[in-house]
Amino acid sequence: MRVLLTGGTGFIGSHTAVVLLEGGHDVFICDNLCNSQVSTLDAIEAICGRRPVFFEKDIRDKAAMRSILADNGIEAVVHFAGLKAVGESCAKPLEYYDNNVAGTVSLLQAMQDAGCRSMIFSSSSTVYGTPQKLPLTEDHPVGGVTNPYGRTKLVIESILSDLCAADKNFCAVCLRYFNPIGAHASGLIGENPNGIPNNLLPYVARVAAGLLKEVNVFGNDYPTPDGTGVRDYIHVMDLARGHVLALEYALKHPGWEAINLGTGQGYSVLEIIAAFEKACGKKIAYRIAPRRAGDIAANWADPSKALKLLGWKAELGLEEMCASAWNFQQMLQKKSN
Numbered sequence: 001m002r003v004l005l006t007g008g009t010g011f012i013g014s015h016t017a018v019v020l021l022e023g024g025h026d027v028f029i030c031d032n033l034c035n036s037q038v039s040t041l042d043a044i045e046a047i048c049g050r051r052p053v054f055f056e057k058d059i060r061d062k063a064a065m066r067s068i069l070a071d072n073g074i075e076a077v078v079h080f081a082g083l084k085a086v087g088e089s090c091a092k093p094l095e096y097y098d099n100n101v102a103g104t105v106s107l108l109q110a111m112q113d114a115g116c117r118s119m120i121f122s123s124s125s126t127v128y129g130t131p132q133k134l135p136l137t138e139d140h141p142v143g144g145v146t147n148p149y150g151r152t153k154l155v156i157e158s159i160l161s162d163l164c165a166a167d168k169n170f171c172a173v174c175l176r177y178f179n180p181i182g183a184h185a186s187g188l189i190g191e192n193p194n195g196i197p198n199n200l201l202p203y204v205a206r207v208a209a210g211l212l213k214e215v216n217v218f219g220n221d222y223p224t225p226d227g228t229g230v231r232d233y234i235h236v237m238d239l240a241r242g243h244v245l246a247l248e249y250a251l252k253h254p255g256w257e258a259i260n261l262g263t264g265q266g267y268s269v270l271e272i273i274a275a276f277e278k279a280c281g282k283k284i285a286y287r288i289a290p291r292r293a294g295d296i297a298a299n300w301a302d303p304s305k306a307l308k309l310l311g312w313k314a315e316l317g318l319e320e321m322c323a324s325a326w327n328f329q330q331m332l333q334k335k336s337n
């Protein structure tokens, strides 16, 4: 396949690029580098011996996107590009709607012009809002999202559904990711957010590395077994593999689908800290802090639709997720010393 990854130098995109290249596919990346580095391309090449073709472009640049798609005979787009910080989206909603929603519309227009009719979209389990029942199946009602970031995902899913209704040849697969963590086994690519991490795993990794003092556990009075929030953490390499299978599926099945990518297993914040302690062989300091606004008590996936439609199921467990995240953190330390 000849595949364009928007946002392909980012965390999930770079891991997907590796899996696609290793599968013999031709990978093209378009990224404006607002949240990633161009050096990721070297890391991808070091891992798989092949380098994606790179365009430093913004998805909102329609003319550029049109020619990237047409000139390279792109068959499908995996659309990772987007802004993803929940707190920032509350402070700068227009930036999020412009980048994520208007950017996607512009990209879809460019795809239409270039005759490219397949998109795999990076959605999120956040579209389910507060779960009415667990595990979450794809037919669980969507909505009740508490922040603009989550609403951009919901709006884009609807845009893709409308487009598939209007154009019977268009295929859109919305992959609803649960909580992606971990890194490639080489430690050359992984998640390295700027500033203080918002998400649990990169925060825990930095405490383990001595870069931050202690983990703030946001609430221990949730109706969960140990009172802390429960999530379905999924290894980024399993997630990456899911994209390849989704691409193969999309190219054969026009129409709109939403598919959960999760393991089906929830872990609490305290369980994550304990698993990370095991992976790094150190004690991780933590304190119980107030709940974080907008958080839900628990969510985890029913991943059976992914198995049925794509033949996909998560294979890597929490131990591998924490070990690979720790390996990546140590590689970062080595580089900065």
Ligand code: NAD
Residues within 6 Å of the ligand: 006, 007, 008, 009, 010, 011, 012, 013, 030, 031, 032, 033, 034, 035, 036, 057, 058, 059, 060, 079, 080, 081, 082, 083, 084, 099, 103, 122, 123, 124, 125, 177, 178, 179, 180
């Ligand atoms: P990331 O920030 O590492 O990657 C996104 C990439 O998109 C970055 O490299 C950034 O530079 C690029 N980008 C942003 N706006 C762009 C634009 N206008 N034009 C071109 N490039 C642009 O994030 P990630 O964790 O790899 O997430 C990828 C996608 O998956 C995002 O859409 C995100 O919302 C979604 N998602 C992520 C998670 C998660 O926990 N990481 C969970 C659910 C959904």
Ligand code: UD1
Residues within 6 Å of the ligand: 084, 086, 124, 125, 126, 149, 150, 179, 198, 199, 200, 201, 203, 215, 216, 217, 218, 219, 228, 229, 230, 231, 269, 292, 293, 294, 295, 296
């Ligand atoms: C968050 C976003 C979600 C987004 C996802 C991936 C919110 C409300 N949701 O999911 O939209 O798709 O990130 O980017 O922000 N926790 C701590 N201490 C910390 C950090 C987190 O206790 O320092 C807890 C949280 O309360 C939660 C769990 O750890 O129970 C996971 O948090 P996080 O990694 O931020 O992911 P989500 O909140 O699930």
